[in-house]
Amino acid sequence: MAFSVRALIADDDKASAKLVEVLLQKWGVEAVVAHDGLEALEQVMQPEPPSLLILDWEMPGYSGIELCQKIRQIDMANPPYIIICTARDSAEHIAEGLNQGANDFVTKPFNTQVLRARIEVGRRTLELQARLVDAMTRLDHLASYDELTGLLNRRALFERVHEDFSRAVRTESRLCFSVCDIDWFKRINDKYGHPAGDAILRQLGELLSQQLRPYDRIGRIGGEEFLLLFSVKDAGRAYKVLERIRMEIERFRFEFEGRVIPVTMSFGATFVIPDERVERVEDYFSHADQALYQSKEKGRNLVTFFDNCV
Ligand SMILES: Nc1nc2c(ncn2[C@@H]2O[C@H](COP(=O)(O)OP(=O)(O)OP(=O)(O)O)[C@@H](O)[C@H]2O)c(=O)[nH]1
Incomplete structure (x- = not known):
């Protein structure tokens, strides 16, 4: 079974957010929507937060870039995969977004095929990350616990x-x-x-x-x-x-x-x-x-x- 991810779409443009939500539903990706940066951050701070974040660059509250900075400062076992959605597609903007912690960029108006492919890259990356975290947790356990009794070594x-x-x-x-x-x-x-x-x-x-x-x-x-x-x-x-x-x-x-x-x-x-x-x-x-x-x-x-x- 394919590794499933839950997405957060953060966009103050309600029509644009709805469009992405409908597309994600069609592609079998469960999604929640936030209409400003504060709401988006609240979602990320939930006990079981979405793992794939599609953030608009310009939003009230926090911008997509500010959100990236904030999220990357939090110590997370499973950090989210972040795609910034923006009409700003200059080399400087792309570099700035990536430097602030985004994993990828989609330029608006987006091409549906490209968006789908980029989400798939995110899903694959999150799957690899989850496997790595799982392996590290198991190794950690093996390094600290006695196999026979389950007690600390x-x-x-x-x-x-x-x-x-x-x-x-x-x-x-x-x-x-x-x-x-x-x-x-x-x-x-x-x-x-x-x-x-x-x-x-x-x-x-x-x-x-x-x-x-x-x-x-x-x-x-x-x-x-x-x-x-x-x-x-x-x-x-x-x-x-x-x-x-x-x-x-x-x-x-x-x-x-x-x-x-x-x-x-x-x-x-x-x-x-x-x-x-x-x-x-x-x-x-x-x-x-x-x-x-x-x-x-x-x-x-x-x-x-x-x-x-x-
Ligand atoms: N089944 C089993 N035996 C173990 C394990 N680790 C150590 N032993 C055995 O524990 C025994 C310890 O023997 P000794 O050190 O002579 O101590 P003892 O026979 O308990 O004698 P005293 O400590 O003097 O009462 C050895 O025969 C080891 O092979 C293990 O993980 N499983």
Whole structure:
């Protein structure tokens, strides 16, 4: 199916606007009409704006050229394709229009065939742009999210953690930074198979996400290792949150192909009062990791805080 576009015709000459509207209808292009620059700008600012703009050069409110300038200053994921319609067809005018952000020109009185061909060029360009934006969105997602669990990956998570620390400094809030790791995961893989291990990672990702609030951070930072960052008033409460999560995991029925697989997780954590030294995020990570090591040493399925700060 052909890629469809919605057009905006902006022209203070009502007869001329009507003529273009009728032609667009005939060519299967849905169109809305504005009779001055202000009305046209309002249409462009709608949540789902028209993508192909056919703007008259001279209009009350804003001229077609002023509209071009304004629209090109707006940061849009999918900028519109703009055709300026004008009787001014000198080289200077054409250059000025293009320099101000128009994609194309149609001179008045226009030739129907040429107008149709130019609209088709616009439609093709918008189709390519939509595909590019779609591909970039997908690439962005792939670059930031772990494919198996759908959680943030290590790189994206640490970027956000740095932002969270800066925000916490401003709002004077406190954070709990925890690294957690599945116990004996190698044995689980060996006993039930790698696909079962993958299924556990997926189920665990969902379970961890349900345990935290949407604005807390959670990500998969390595094979069977996850990182949690949540705001909390004091270290005692932080301990209770992690203990609750640890017990939920212990109780949860992880299943793969009808078999229930017991899973436990060890936690290392540190309670943080963020300060300006953003590089300390790496120190906190190292502290949480050392505490995780202690949980493993003490027998696993445990929550340990760095430096016994709880
Ligand atoms: N199924 C699956 N396994 C993974 C994945 N990533 C890492 N692993 C496995 O996770 C296991 C981790 O093993 P170890 O580092 O020895 O840790 P462990 O067996 O969990 O032991 P402790 O951490 O000491 O409790 C290895 O066997 C990895 O192959 C993955 O994406 N899918």
